[in-house]
Amino acid sequence: MSLLSLQSVTKTYGQGQAAFQALAGVDLAVEAGDFVAVMGPSGSGKSTVMNILGCLDTPSSGSYLFQDVHVENLDRNQRALLRRHYLGFVFQGFNLLARTSALENVELPLLYRGEPVAARHAAARAALEQVGLAGWETHNPAELSGGQQQRVAIARAIVTRPTVLLADEPTGNLDTRRSHEIMELLTRLNLELGITVLMVTHEPDMAAYARRVVHFVDGRVDSDQRNTPRETPA
Amino acid sequence: MIWNTLLIALREIRRNLLRAFLTILGIVIGVLAVVTMVTLGNGATQAVSAQVASLGSNLLMVMPGQRLGPGRDSAGAPSFKLADAEAIRAQIPGLAGVAPMASSQVTVVAGGQNWSTTIQGSSRDWFHAGAWKLASGRLFNEGEERAGAAVCVVGERVRKELFGKQDPVGSQIRVKQFVCDVVGLLQAKGQSGMGRDQDDVVVMPLRTVQRRLTGSQDVAGLMISVRDGVSTSKVQQQLEGLLRERRHIADLEQDNFNVMDTRQIAETLSGTTQVLTALLGAVAAVSLLVGGIGIMNIMLVSVTERTREIGIRLAIGALEQEVLLQFLIEAVVLSSLGGLIGILLATGLSMVLADLMQVPYAFDPGINLLAFGFSAAIGVIFGYFPARRAARLDPIEALRHE
Ligand SMILES: Nc1ncnc2c1ncn2[C@@H]1O[C@H](COP(=O)(O)OP(=O)(O)OP(=O)(O)O)[C@@H](O)[C@H]1O
Ligand SMILES: [Mg+2]
Numbered sequence: 001m002s003l004l005s006l007q008s009v010t011k012t013y014g015q016g017q018a019a020f021q022a023l024a025g026v027d028l029a030v031e032a033g034d035f036v037a038v039m040g041p042s043g044s045g046k047s048t049v050m051n052i053l054g055c056l057d058t059p060s061s062g063s064y065l066f067q068d069v070h071v072e073n074l075d076r077n078q079r080a081l082l083r084r085h086y087l088g089f090v091f092q093g094f095n096l097l098a099r100t101s102a103l104e105n106v107e108l109p110l111l112y113r114g115e116p117v118a119a120r121h122a123a124a125r126a127a128l129e130q131v132g133l134a135g136w137e138t139h140n141p142a143e144l145s146g147g148q149q150q151r152v153a154i155a156r157a158i159v160t161r162p163t164v165l166l167a168d169e170p171t172g173n174l175d176t177r178r179s180h181e182i183m184e185l186l187t188r189l190n191l192e193l194g195i196t197v198l199m200v201t202h203e204p205d206m207a208a209y210a211r212r213v214v215h216f217v218d219g220r221v222d223s224d225q226r227n228t229p230r231e232t233p234a
Numbered sequence: 235m236i237w238n239t240l241l242i243a244l245r246e247i248r249r250n251l252l253r254a255f256l257t258i259l260g261i262v263i264g265v266l267a268v269v270t271m272v273t274l275g276n277g278a279t280q281a282v283s284a285q286v287a288s289l290g291s292n293l294l295m296v297m298p299g300q301r302l303g304p305g306r307d308s309a310g311a312p313s314f315k316l317a318d319a320e321a322i323r324a325q326i327p328g329l330a331g332v333a334p335m336a337s338s339q340v341t342v343v344a345g346g347q348n349w350s351t352t353i354q355g356s357s358r359d360w361f362h363a364g365a366w367k368l369a370s371g372r373l374f375n376e377g378e379e380r381a382g383a384a385v386c387v388v389g390e391r392v393r394k395e396l397f398g399k400q401d402p403v404g405s406q407i408r409v410k411q412f413v414c415d416v417v418g419l420l421q422a423k424g425q426s427g428m429g430r431d432q433d434d435v436v437v438m439p440l441r442t443v444q445r446r447l448t449g450s451q452d453v454a455g456l457m458i459s460v461r462d463g464v465s466t467s468k469v470q471q472q473l474e475g476l477l478r479e480r481r482h483i484a485d486l487e488q489d490n491f492n493v494m495d496t497r498q499i500a501e502t503l504s505g506t507t508q509v510l511t512a513l514l515g516a517v518a519a520v521s522l523l524v525g526g527i528g529i530m531n532i533m534l535v536s537v538t539e540r541t542r543e544i545g546i547r548l549a550i551g552a553l554e555q556e557v558l559l560q561f562l563i564e565a566v567v568l569s570s571l572g573g574l575i576g577i578l579l580a581t582g583l584s585m586v587l588a589d590l591m592q593v594p595y596a597f598d599p600g601i602n603l604l605a606f607g608f609s610a611a612i613g614v615i616f617g618y619f620p621a622r623r624a625a626r627l628d629p630i631e632a633l634r635h636e
Contacts, residue, residue: 056549057630077553083629084551095546095633098539099249109550111238156550 001068002029003196004053004164009062011048011219022048024219025062030198032163035190035229037207038200040216046200047092047168049216053198054089054166055079084112088157090167092200094149096141096156102128103137106155113160127155130185132178146173154182158189165189167199171206183209187229239556243563246543256532257617258572261609264525265576266583268518272601273584275511277593282503284594292330292466293363293496294473296456300492311490314453316440318480319357322456326472328464331359334453336443342396342436344407349395353386353409353436355443356457361387361420363459371403371418374439382441387418389433407436412446414438466495515601522605526612533616538635541624545632554625561621562614569613573606 011023022045030036038046051057052064055071064071066082074082083089088109096105107124115123128137131151141149150173157165165186171179187209189195199210207213208230215223247254298311319334336355341348354360358373374385386407393402402416423432444451458473460466470493477491547557581597588595624632 051630054549056633057628077555080548080551080553083549087551089549091549091633093633095542095549097543097546100245104245108547111242112547112551112556114238 002065003032003034003067004198005029005065006049006052006059007063007065009049009052009059009064011045011052011057012060022219023052023059026219026221028214028221028224030196032196033190033194034212035187035197035210036199036212036214037210037227038198038214038216039202039204039207040222044216045219046216048219050089050166050168050198050200053164054087055083056089084109086163088160088162088165088195090150090153090157090165090170092168092172094141094153096149096152098142099140101138101140102133102144102152102155105141105152106159109156109160123159124155127159128152130158131155132181147175147178150174151178151182154185158185158195161189161193162195164196164198167197169200169202171201171203176205179203179206236559239559240563243560243567246560247564247567250536253532253536254568257529257568257613258575260525260528260532261569261572261613262525262576262579263528264522265573265605265609266580267521268515268605269577269580269602270584270587271514271518272511273580273596273598274587274591274593275507275514276596276598277584277588278591279504279507279511280596281593282507283500292460292462292464294458294460294466294470295494295496295499296458296473296477296491297494298455298491300488300490312481314456314491315451316453318477319453319456321480322458322473322476325476326469328461328469330459330461331357331362333357333360333363333457333459334440335360335455335457336440336448336453338443338447340409340447342392342407342409344396344402344405347396349392351389351392351395351434351436353438353443353447355438355440355447357440359459360437360457363457366423367421369419369421370401371416373418379439379441382439382445384412384414384442384446385417385438386414387420387437388416389420389435389437390422391431391433392436393419409436410447414442466497470495522608525609526616529612530616533620537620537624540621541627541632541635544621544624545627545629545635548625548629548632557625558618558622561625562618565614565617566610568617569610570606572613573609576609577602577606 006026006028009023009026010021013020013022026045026049028049038049040046048057052059058072066086071079071082097108103121103124106127107120110120110123125134125137128134131154133148133151133155136144136148141152144152150170154167154170157167167186170186171182174182183206186197186199190197197210199206201207208227211227211229213225213227214221296314298313300311314334316334319332323329323332333356338353339350340353341350357379361373368387369390371387373387374383377383378385388402388407396402396407397405402419405416406413407416408414420433440453458469460469473493474489478489481490483489544557548554585595624635
């Protein structure tokens with residue numbers, strides 16, 4: 001049994017004449033502990049599929065199984081609890097809370113999990129350090145560069161040590177060196193903690209870290225290949 | 235969950251201080267206006283009723299002219315004579331006293347001090363009718379009344395101005411060309427509701443005032459106290475009959491005098507102040523409404539930003555009810571803070587204004603609660619309901635909100 005599986009999932013935006021099918025029947029199964037890169041041209045439905053996998057959006061038809069649970073049958077609160085306890089999500093547009101320090105942004109998921117103050121702060125600091133932002137704890141998003149905001153968003157997604165990490169272009173705003181650092185971090189989380197990682201990227205260099213590469217074209221899975229991940233420097 | 239949500243709500247207030255300040259300001263202004271105006275209005279009503287109560291309860295005032303109030307036509311109406319008072323006393327049963335009155339505004343002198351005051355000429359019944367009590371000394375007696383002796387009883391204010399803290403009984407005061415023995419001192423009654431100091435008075439026998447000050451036999455008015463248990467309206471009818479007869483008024487002619495029950499005056503006056511209070515309250519309610527609209531504006535303007543915030547929280551794993559509780563706490567904290575500040579300021583302001591306007595400060599818990607409740611309701615409604623709509627969206631829709 002797969003950890004995540006999509007079965008003939010479609011997603012249609014709009015209605016009637018203006019209707020647009022962003023996903024045209026996607027079948028995709030992801031095993032626990034895998035590291036998957038999702039690639040494809042702009043507009044091919046990568047973000048749409050990630051949002052559905054992240055329980056942020058609901059498919060128009062088809063089914064989504066998380067372990068053996070039919071997500072489409074869960075109510076809003078059950079899906080919220082699924083996000084809270086199993087999923088970490090890095091948005092393409094960061095979505096940090098404005099006027100809120102990096103530390104508070106990162107500790108937010110722990111707050112909703114009901115972690116005590118001390119544990120919350122320690123974990124949030126550690127996560128910020130892992131993405132190379134030690135010393136930036138008190139800065140607001142407005143005082144951070146795009147790349148730094150992106151790293152705060154990554155820290156917020158990994159701070160809970162989720163079962164599945166869904167990252168929509170996590171290196172989209174980063175320079176090459178930072179991108180490789182982030183990829184090494186994701187690889188470590190994947191190998192050491194067994195976190196399943198799904199990552200959207202346009203860069204073959206980054207996809208090279210994954211063990212599986214799925215290509216989307218026009219809302220369908222076009223190709224799905226096994227990959228030998230590049231060596232991570234020790 | 236409550237504590238974490240409380241923490242989140244307080245953080246959210248802290249990081250939007252301007253929004254918090256404007257929300258609180260809207261509520262403060264509304265509550266301040268309503269509470270202050272209604273409190274002052276109530277104070278004025280109380281002052282008027284207190285003044286009327288200090289007149290004594292079963293009193294009839296008889297004045298020449300047709301009716302009380304501005305524009306009354308007293309020009310052609312003859313005043314009364316002492317004989318009218320005597321006839322009333324003799325012919326109408328059930329009276330406790332009849333006090334004919336004549337007064338004059340003069341400057342009195344004692345011990346090198348000047349003071350301009352009212353000299354009230356009347357009989358001993360005047361003290362009884364006005365529910366006056368002696369602080370020391372005595373009232374003038376019947377012999378002095380008949381003789382028009384130069385004796386007087388002074389009010390507390392006159393004592394203060396002329397004699398300071400000393401007991402004036404036994405001293406003399408000079409009134410125009412004559413000198414008058416002070417035989418008694420009245421207990422203080424205090425300010426009346428209309429800002430007139432009731433203790434600023436010197437009382438003398440009617441004859442003394444007529445002879446030495448007004449120089450005529452005229453009696454300006456009669457104050458008649460009715461015994462307890464006797465119907466004042468019946469006495470009023472008898473009085474009107476008797477006076478019409480004495481003043482030779484033909485059957486179809488109108489009265490050229492009027493008889494008023496002090497209770498009626500009280501009701502008229504407090505009726506007026508109640509209307510005034512209601513009016514002030516209405517004006518204040520408008521400002522509460524304006525404050526409410528201000529809050530509504532702030533809340534609606536921030537809806538976009540807040541909808542994104544809600545999307546982020548939901549995406550991270552917040553439950554709908556946690557987000558709603560957070561918004562509810564924020565709204566309640568801000569509105570109650572605003573309400574409390576408003577009530578505190580209103581208390582201070584109404585105390586100061588009541589003092590300036592010389593009306594009592596009348597704390598009214600009802601209006602405080604009402605204003606507080608209304609502003610809290612506005613804060614909660616406009617803080618909570620937009621949030622409720624947003625919290626029902628899918629996270630991704632809330633995040634996409636423009
Ligand atoms: N809310 C929406 N309403 C209408 N159409 C939408 C909406 N969201 C996405 N789409 C459409 O669905 C298609 C897929 O969008 P999606 O965001 O999944 O693309 P993507 O593969 O992530 O692209 P990119 O690489 O540019 O991020 C696009 O053509 C887009 O126009
Ligand atoms: Mg995308």
